[in-house]
Amino acid sequence: MADIARRDLLTMAGVVGVGVAIPVAPATAEAAPKDKVQDGPAANASARCYQFFDLNEVAFIEAFVDHLIPADELSPSGTELGVTIYIDRQLAGAWGRGARMYLLGPWPAGTSQQGYQLPLAPADLYRSAIRAVEAHCEAVHGGSFDRLQPAQRQQIMLALSDGSLRLQQIPAQVFFDMAYANVMEGLFADPIYGGNKDKRGWRLVGFPGVMAAHAENIERFRGEPYLVEPLGIADLS
Amino acid sequence: MTTKLKEVDVVIVGMGWTGGIMAKELSDAGLTVVGLERGAPRSDAGFSVPMIRDELRYAVRNELFMDVSRDTLTFRNRPAERALPMRKLGSFLPGEGVGGAGVHWNGQTYRLSPHDHALRSRVEERYGKSFIPQDMQLADWPMSYAELEPFYDKFEYMAGISGKAGNIAGRIQEGGNPFEGPRAREYPNPPLKPSLASEMFTETTKKLGYHPFPRPAANMSRPYTNPDGIKLGECQYCGFCENFGCEANAKASPHITVIPAALRNRNFSLKPHAWVTRVNLAPDGKRATGVSYTSVLTGEEFEQPANLVILCAYGLGNVHLMLLSGIGKPYDPVSDTGTVGKGYCYQVATVVQAFFDDRIFNPFMGAGSLGVVIDDFNGDNFDHGPVGYIGGASIYSASLGGRPINQRAVPPGTPRWGTEWKKATAHWYNRTLQMSVQGSNMASRYNYLDLDPTYRNAFGLPLMRMTYNFTDNDEKLSAHLTTVAHDIARAMGPTHLGPRTPRRAPYSIVPYQSTHNTGGAIAGHDPGKSALNRYLQSWDVPNVFVMGASAFPHNSGYNPTGAVGALTYWAADAIRTKYLKDPGPLLHT
Ligand SMILES: Cc1cc2nc3c(=O)[nH]c(=O)nc-3n(C[C@H](O)[C@H](O)[C@H](O)COP(=O)(O)OP(=O)(O)OC[C@H]3O[C@@H](n4cnc5c(N)ncnc54)[C@H](O)[C@@H]3O)c2cc1C
Numbered sequence: 001m002a003d004i005a006r007r008d009l010l011t012m013a014g015v016v017g018v019g020v021a022i023p024v025a026p027a028t029a030e031a032a033p034k035d036k037v038q039d040g041p042a043a044n045a046s047a048r049c050y051q052f053f054d055l056n057e058v059a060f061i062e063a064f065v066d067h068l069i070p071a072d073e074l075s076p077s078g079t080e081l082g083v084t085i086y087i088d089r090q091l092a093g094a095w096g097r098g099a100r101m102y103l104l105g106p107w108p109a110g111t112s113q114q115g116y117q118l119p120l121a122p123a124d125l126y127r128s129a130i131r132a133v134e135a136h137c138e139a140v141h142g143g144s145f146d147r148l149q150p151a152q153r154q155q156i157m158l159a160l161s162d163g164s165l166r167l168q169q170i171p172a173q174v175f176f177d178m179a180y181a182n183v184m185e186g187l188f189a190d191p192i193y194g195g196n197k198d199k200r201g202w203r204l205v206g207f208p209g210v211m212a213a214h215a216e217n218i219e220r221f222r223g224e225p226y227l228v229e230p231l232g233i234a235d236l237s
Numbered sequence: 238m239t240t241k242l243k244e245v246d247v248v249i250v251g252m253g254w255t256g257g258i259m260a261k262e263l264s265d266a267g268l269t270v271v272g273l274e275r276g277a278p279r280s281d282a283g284f285s286v287p288m289i290r291d292e293l294r295y296a297v298r299n300e301l302f303m304d305v306s307r308d309t310l311t312f313r314n315r316p317a318e319r320a321l322p323m324r325k326l327g328s329f330l331p332g333e334g335v336g337g338a339g340v341h342w343n344g345q346t347y348r349l350s351p352h353d354h355a356l357r358s359r360v361e362e363r364y365g366k367s368f369i370p371q372d373m374q375l376a377d378w379p380m381s382y383a384e385l386e387p388f389y390d391k392f393e394y395m396a397g398i399s400g401k402a403g404n405i406a407g408r409i410q411e412g413g414n415p416f417e418g419p420r421a422r423e424y425p426n427p428p429l430k431p432s433l434a435s436e437m438f439t440e441t442t443k444k445l446g447y448h449p450f451p452r453p454a455a456n457m458s459r460p461y462t463n464p465d466g467i468k469l470g471e472c473q474y475c476g477f478c479e480n481f482g483c484e485a486n487a488k489a490s491p492h493i494t495v496i497p498a499a500l501r502n503r504n505f506s507l508k509p510h511a512w513v514t515r516v517n518l519a520p521d522g523k524r525a526t527g528v529s530y531t532s533v534l535t536g537e538e539f540e541q542p543a544n545l546v547i548l549c550a551y552g553l554g555n556v557h558l559m560l561l562s563g564i565g566k567p568y569d570p571v572s573d574t575g576t577v578g579k580g581y582c583y584q585v586a587t588v589v590q591a592f593f594d595d596r597i598f599n600p601f602m603g604a605g606s607l608g609v610v611i612d613d614f615n616g617d618n619f620d621h622g623p624v625g626y627i628g629g630a631s632i633y634s635a636s637l638g639g640r641p642i643n644q645r646a647v648p649p650g651t652p653r654w655g656t657e658w659k660k661a662t663a664h665w666y667n668r669t670l671q672m673s674v675q676g677s678n679m680a681s682r683y684n685y686l687d688l689d690p691t692y693r694n695a696f697g698l699p700l701m702r703m704t705y706n707f708t709d710n711d712e713k714l715s716a717h718l719t720t721v722a723h724d725i726a727r728a729m730g731p732t733h734l735g736p737r738t739p740r741r742a743p744y745s746i747v748p749y750q751s752t753h754n755t756g757g758a759i760a761g762h763d764p765g766k767s768a769l770n771r772y773l774q775s776w777d778v779p780n781v782f783v784m785g786a787s788a789f790p791h792n793s794g795y796n797p798t799g800a801v802g803a804l805t806y807w808a809a810d811a812i813r814t815k816y817l818k819d820p821g822p823l824l825h826t
């Protein structure tokens with residue numbers, strides 16, 4: 001039942017512009033010199049078509065990402081910046097399916113120094129971990145992750161990040177570390193991958209992007225701010 | 238099934254720095270040479286802007302590195318543990334493809350100190366035999382600094398190193414490294430332009446009485462034509478250097494220097510996509526007859542007969558092939574016998590960060606080797622008596638780049654997410670100075686390489702197994718020298734100082750530390766204790782030579798490739814001037 005309700009809510013959100021997963025973009029003109037992320041919520045929702053996540057997972061991942069990157073005076077939320085789309089595309093693609101990983105068995109548990117030892121490609125890990133976190137939320141808090149109070153969600157995020165949350169079959173910290181890294185990638189990777197919308201991740205820190213002929217700049221701007229409009233791969237292609 | 242090819246004089250396995258140098262030197266000598274490389278060729282368009290400036294693709298998904306789905310190694314800290322596969326790249330990043338790791342290296346190009354070449358004698362003489370820990374396998378290198386000097390010089394001029402000499406023929410030079418061994422002449426190019434971080438590090442370390450000098454760089458400080466007539470461009474301080482190929486042809490790399498120079502010789506042919514699975518031996522096991530390889534494009538298997546086999550497959554790959562082929566006796570730590578796999582070393586590396594409210598560093602303007610270093614705590618440049626360990630470190634400020642996925646720091650105590658994290662990230666990204674401590678590592682009895690009993694690669698062959706941990710000596714070194722670096726950072730007067738976190742056992746294969754894996758096929762004076770003689774020739778199979786840092790009896794506090802390049806030219810010279818005249822063991826026991 002809960003599943004259906006959530007799915008309905010999401011569908012509705014796309015149509016009438018309400019719903020938990022669609023935050024507003026309160027960016028100030030100062031923080032966002034060239035803010036293109038100001039289309040209405042409906043436009044945003046329709047831009048968020050997922051290839052990998054199902055609707056339950058969408059509710060989870062949007063809440064997860066927006067907890068890490070909330071909308072505030074510095075930027076719109078992670079979801080608005082395309083971070084969930086970034087993760088979705090990664091999981092649907094070669095990386096998510098385990099490209100460039102050694103996945104052959106046997107798979108006994110190892111020490112933490114031995115690194116990743118699950119038989120799962122990243123996409124499988126996400127799927128199982130989201131299910132396990134949701135099962136925990138239902139059991140302990142009686143509701144899905146996206147419906148928790150911010151303080152409850154914070155508690156779960158902390159317990160995931162330090163591994164103290166016991167999930168069924170999935171090591172919580174292994175999932176959290178992977179997802180956390182992916183969120184940072186979605187915020188700071190070139191916009192061609194679907195995140196870092198309007199280069200808001202780069203604007204946040206002042207990274208100029210792909211134009212990088214600095215042989216003279218390194219002397220001219222030594223100790224001085226270097227303020228330019230950041231450029232990505234698509235701008236030069 | 239297997240196609241047997243026409244015999245050649247020399248087959249080289251691997252086309253990185255060592256393979257490229259050998260291809261050039263031996264084809265110049267008129268030999269027929271085939272270079273086999275498991276990875277792809279490089280195209281001119283491969284590293285062009287804007288696509289090369291893609292941090293996710295190259296520095297996070299590791300596009301230019303070894304693909305561990307096909308071959309990897311297994312790892313454990315101690316012989317009593319079960320080794321498990323390195324399922325993703327982490328601690329180190331072996332290269333793949335024409336140019337090897339030389340394509341995506343930083344380019345910090347050092348000479349080892351004269352003490353490094355005579356380490357055991359030096360330690361015994363200055364501190365006494367009892368100073369050496371029981372399980373430490375300390376050895377002198379079988380060639381001296383003075384013998385290698387001309388070959389260091391040759392590598393530096395080929396690669397156009399930008400730097401400042403500290404000791405020319407015994408005369409100390411202002412602004413260079415006063416601790417270095419004497420060199421015949423100045424570097425071919427002047428140092429790179431300093432960053433703000435470089436200037437601050439220089440000023441502070443001088444005040445503290447240390448001797449800062451610019452890091453010697455394979456990033457060209459000006460356009461350069463090397464002695465082979467190869468032209469290199471001027472470094473653009475683009476900040477997409479290590480992990481990336483250079484768009485400006487300004488980073489000396491094998492695929493734009495020694496390999497094209499070798500390809501001018503018709504008697505050299507380069508075969509990419511050729512994965513060597515074993516070195517074939519004659520029935521008596523004392524002579525190599527060539528190598529077997531598989532085309533990774535077609536799956537076809539080939540045998541390449543050759544009079545001389547040169548392994549240039551990166552240190553780890555060399556040892557793996559020796560173990561798979563039965564060249565030399567595998568090392569057994571329990572009985573302390575055998576040589577192949579012995580002496581595997583790594584580095585003891587730490588990072589110190591300092592945060593300055595009132596400074597702007599523009600970290601995205603950087604180059605792979607840009608920075609300033611002190612050698613006051615490297616090698617035996619200081620008295621080890623009071624500190625009670627052997628070895629040292631280069632301590633340096635690094636202005637590599639400010640790529641925002643990976644190169645971002647916040648002061649200690651910052652939450653990992655949320656608005657506070659965002660504020661701190663936005664503020665400190667441009668206000669952080671980074672320093673590194675690159676510590677040496679001595680061979681230890683239970684740190685070694687052998688074949689894994691369980692896991693296999695895509696060719697059905699056993700993976701190599703790494704058994705490795707940090708020792709007491711490493712922990713003492715790291716505690717002392719991380720504190721020295723931390724004190725330097727404090728003396729700069731930062732608003733916040735990052736944590737002081739020396740390396741401690743157990744070693745973890747997960748976080749990146751350095752791609753400076755050494756040993757496993759060490760060179761020495763004694764065939765019972767080393768796999769190779771002083772010309773990097775196998776004691777057991779004399780028509781096999783093994784290049785690379787696998788020959789290092791210990792790992793120094795420097796980046797290895799200067800010494801790797803010098804040793805390769807030294808071995809090539811021995812092949813040309815000694816071996817070809819009288820093929821067989823160059824040293825008799
Ligand atoms: C990110 C990074 C930064 C670095 N920065 C520095 C630095 O600043 N200074 C420094 O001194 N060093 C640095 N290094 C290390 C440096 O790149 C190596 O020391 C150097 O490239 C070693 O040369 P090599 O010829 O031994 O191996 P490589 O250059 O790696 O070449 C080995 C080649 O052999 C091939 N090969 C392996 N196995 C087989 C097989 N079975 N069949 C066929 N081919 C095979 C590989 O594909 C590869 O192309 C860095 C390394 C990395 C990864």
Ligand code: SF4
Pocket residue numbers: 455456457471472473474475476477478479481482483484485486487488603604605
């Ligand atoms: S920093 Fe210099 S040498 Fe390195 S990739 Fe950029 S231009 Fe090339």
